[in-house]
Amino acid sequence: MKLSVITISDRASRGEYQDLSGPAIMELLRDSFPGADIRSVIVPDDADALLSAFTAHADADYILTTGGTGISPRDITPETTEKWCEKALPGIAELLRAKSYKETPNALFSRGYAGIRGRTIVVNFPGSVKAVRFCTGLLVPVMEHGVRMLRGEGHG
Structure with missing residues (x-):
């Protein structure tokens, strides 16, 4: 499986802040998918940089x-992701918000x-280490199934 992690952060992209959430996702992915090709990059809160x-x-x-999923003026991740994608997968975003809300009511502000x-x-995913660990844990069990479905495998 090929996996990419993109951290969206003005401060981390300038080297003013150490990215902790991207590495936390990568660690969980390595543990869950040994041998997977996992890449990462840090970009600023900028639509063109994220699209690239x-x-x-x-x-x-x-x-x-x-x-970049919150409600601050610089948070552009959801809109930019939607612009790049061809189809929505609302069930994933809905589940992550619903389950995250049980951990913190502030999850209602995640877009x-x-x-x-x-x-x-x-x-x-949101930008906190706690949130990405939680959300990655929710997603990992269904990731291989999602790949198989996109490849058209398993349909009778």
Whole structure:
């Protein structure tokens, strides 16, 4: 499986802040999918930079993003993801919000999006380490099934 992690953060992209959420996702993915090809990149909260990162990672089975899903003026991840994707996967975003709400009511302010472009599934996670660990844990059990479905495997 090919997996990409994109961290969206102005401060981390400038080296002013150490990205902790991207590495947390990568650690969980390595543990869950030994031998997987896992790449990562950090981009600023900028739609053009994020669109370029999506295009550069379009060969991945999954692109998981962290950051930029809140309601601050610089949070552009969901809109940019929706613009890049061809189809929505609302069930993923709905589940992540619903389950996250049980952990913290602040999850109501997360606007994460999930969608598909070609054979790539894109899922937005919030930017905190706690949130990405929780959300990755929810997604991992269904990731291989999603890849099989996009490849047209398992349909009788």
